[in-house]
Amino acid sequence: MTTVVTDPVKHSSSTVTFGSGRISIEQITAIAQQNLPVALSQDSFFQQQIDAGVAFLDKLLAEDGVIYGVTTGYGDSCTVKVPLSQVHELPIHLIRFHGCGLGDYFTAEQGRAILATRLCSLTQGYSGVSWPLLKQLTAYLNHNIIPRIPQEGSVGASGDLTPLSYVAASLIGEREVYHNNEIRLVVDVLPEHGLAPIKLRPKEGLAIMNGTAVMTALACLAYHRAEYLTRLSSRITALASLALKGNSNHFDEILFSVKPHIGQNEVASWIRNDLNHHEHPRNSDRLQDRYSIRCAPHIIGVLRDALPWFKQTIENELNSANDNPIIDGIGEHVLHGGHFYGGHIAMVMDSMKTAVANLADLHDRQMALLVDSKFNNGLPSNLSGASTERRHLNHGFKAVQIGCSAWTAEALKLTMPASVFSRSTECHNQDKVSMGTIAARDCLRVLQLTEQVVAASLLAVQQGVQLRINQGELHQASLTADIQQMLNQLQTDYPLLQEDRPLEHSLRQLIAQIQQQQWPLYQEAQDAK
Known part of the structure; x- marks a missing residue:
């Protein structure tokens, strides 16, 4: 150690x-x-x-x-x-x-x-x-x-x-x-x-x-953010299910025991516990919720299950002598090789950015359900909290949903693997190169875009849950202490959107809070690892 x-x-x-x-x-x-x-x-x-x-x-x-x-x-x-x-x-x-x-x-x-x-x-x-x-x-x-x-x-x-x-x-x-x-x-x-x-x-x-110090350093910072997003995405999915009056049975232990991916099961348990499934099981008007709710553990779980491999690979590169030539002073050897090659980090970053972008796509789809009165199970159009007489003036989260679509599209566009774009350089001496640093930079950009989508989604789901509570369709006493605490904090920082107001400042503030990992989500599960 x-x-x-x-x-x-x-x-x-x-x-x-x-x-x-x-x-x-x-x-x-x-x-x-x-x-x-x-x-x-x-x-x-x-x-x-x-x-x-x-x-x-x-x-x-x-x-x-x-x-x-x-x-x-x-x-x-x-x-x-x-x-x-x-x-x-x-x-x-x-x-x-x-x-x-x-x-x-x-x-x-x-x-x-x-x-x-x-x-x-x-x-x-x-x-x-x-x-x-x-x-x-x-x-x-x-x-x-x-x-x-x-x-x-x-x-x-x-x-x-x-x-x-x-x-x-x-x-x-x-x-x-x-x-x-x-x-x-x-x-x-x-x-x-x-x-x-x-x-x-x-x-x-x-x-x-x-x-490989630059790409590996960026990979360390990217891992830290990606890991947190698996937890925050799980919490947002639970809140989205509450706002949409979803079916908590989609996250049942027996159901997930027959597909034993460890990370996927971890995500399902987080969502199940957030929904207080055992004390307050929730049944939807639909037998099966749409995929962006029902399959969320399977989507988030891909990244969650990949994290141990990411961590092992990044840390192996971090703790390696990766220059050339290698100097074995004690044994008196000069060893010429290619340890500077960043292929392992390139693969991790290309894989991570794809899994992270899928989280952006997941929450973009959840947002689309929440704002659309055809799919949101009785919530106001665009999640507007305006009074009945002023509802025709207010447009709630309409533009935020458009923004989510734009940020998601840009994230998805960047998932093309950088590692396959090797170029021959330096008089064909460096004729096969890793592109690991470009992959790492892409991954950080995908993380930023995904955090933007996640911030918007967090604002939207807390608005949706609050509207259900205000309408008497969801009882605060049925919520877990963790959910209540997070909702209270969000409501303090970001009050119910009733009359339209610019949300840029709120979104930027919330993105910063996400990047600072303000909420210690599922900390007991983390501490147990």
Whole structure:
């Protein structure tokens, strides 16, 4: 297990220590979101690994050994020998010619995740990096000096070269960083913390850049959001069933015992308990509800059941040495390979974004039922809460439903797998590449769009349930304590929509609450895992 120790300087409850065991998705997310302090392990074997890697490279250089990216050019230029008098300049050129990223910039939170993910790989002890480099990365995280990294320019093999060049550049005092909510030149920030640019050793530019840190960091953040959406989607489905006067027997234990997907059954149990099925079974006017209610556990369950595989794969990549060449300092081997290839993360992200987009589609269909008086079992058209005499003026959730359709369509459009769009690059040296970083960026966009649909759906279902209660068709006493508590909070923040009002601010606020995971849904089930 990863060591967690008390940190007296930061006044934080824990420090995440790199180099003494596996790092988890949750730790990367906590570092990214909460600025948890980090440290390097004092473990003797870890220290021996780092020292041995440096000593072995020095020995090879002294013997005029040929090492890719150390005494040769990069990529297709690996046949070009670099004179020993110039090998210390080579990392600088690598960093500078890759400084061509474009597009939007990753946020400071994403940048922290990227730094922590790269630190995790380098502290596996097989990259031939030195203590000054590892300590500088640690200091950047602890002082919140975060490289400003463009999102576009990586094909995911040979790793995230262009975006990670911005990490490497910041270490030597070049380019911009986020610091204290400002964008500044790193060279101006470092002295404020008693730091100075470091001089990279011959292998270190390649070690920082030639890996999967960007896509893996984004995957860690995506996992955190996707997992929560499975729980929130279950809660919204229960509320939608209540608003539509649905049939709670669709979530019966015996029914689900005959199709034993674990995640699907977990979702069904959450919905069943939210509906208070055992104490207050609810029967619909229809024998069978429409699929977006009846089959919700089967739809949400696909993502829920995939999460363990996602987690295992992401964490294996996170805790791997994924640059090239691999330096076995203790055994004195230089191993040339392709560990920078991001195929596993590409597959996870392509799969995750498809499963998440299906949640957007599910809630878009639920919303369509709720607003349509032909299907909503007696609720007002467009869920308007207006009085009878003013109902002809008010249009309730009509435009929100259109928005849901637009957001869902965009999410579904992005589910085309990025990993199948490999391109041959760099003089056909990189002739099969993973596209893992593009897949990860797509996944984050799909998550954002789905969270927008989910926020709109949450507003709509709480409106529908409140209308049923006001009409005397649903008794508050029949609701579980958890449902009542959540409805009360939602009603406080988002009062019943009676007269039409702009909902943009409410939607943005609710999206932020969802992304902050404000409601600890089914926490007992989570704690039991």
